Amino acid sequence: QFHIFVGDLSSEIETQQLREAFTPFGEISDCRVVRDPQTLKSKGYGFVSFVKKSEAESAIAAMNGQWLGSRSIRTNWATRKPPASKENIKPLTFDEVYIQSSPSNCTVYVGGVNSALTALSEDVLQKTFTPYGSIQEIRVFKDKGYAFVRFSTKEAATHAIVGVHNTEI
Incomplete structure (x- = not known):
């Protein structure tokens, strides 16, 4: 993925409008307007991720300075x-x-994992995250150095994030 920073966004811009503005350049894998977690107001910037580098380059060149x-x-x-x-x-x-x-997001992203280490496994994740609640699915992307752990409830996922954030597993 090729990530673009989009700054100076006006406060009325939502993620969907940001996505629509960049869609003509190619396949977007992720898009979001960053919000303050307390007030939920836009922080005035966002990110758009493209699958292809050439499409991201075109978007940066064409959209910089656009209204x-x-x-x-x-x-x-x-x-x-x-x-x-x-x-x-x-x-x-x-x-x-x-x-x-x-409200329906029950998935925890586990990142910052050194892919050279082989310690990232379903077993390690199961042991680490089981104390926080019922796990529905674990997907490990060893070569990329990250994983996803899906819980049965958003509350369990939230407790897992709070409990495991910035720890070494």
């Missing part, structure tokens, strides 16, 4: 922030995690 809603947007490659040092990480709260996804 979307009531503002001219900025586009560029999305870059990852360097990981915060362990001392500066504030623990997550159940409520802030719970409101960040739809």
Whole structure:
């Protein structure tokens, strides 16, 4: 996937409008407007991910400076922030995690896994996440260094995120 940062979004722009604006450039694998977890107001930026690099490059070139809603947007490659040092990480709260996804979302993303290590397995994930609730499915993408764990309830998934976030498994 090739991730584009879209900045200077006007507050009325929703994820669907962002997706529609970038759809002409190619297949979009992910798209979202970033929101404040407490107020749910747009933070004024978002991300659009394309399957093909050439399509992402075309979108960046064509959309930078274009008007979307009531503002001219900025586009560029999305870059990852360097990981915060362990001392500066504030623990997550159940409520802030719970409101960040739809009521039907019961899936936990497990990322930041070194794919060179073979420790990422269904068994390890089962042992790590079973204490948080009933697991429906575990999908491991060893070569990519991540996995998904689907719980039977959103509450269980939320407890798992709060409990396991920023830990080593």
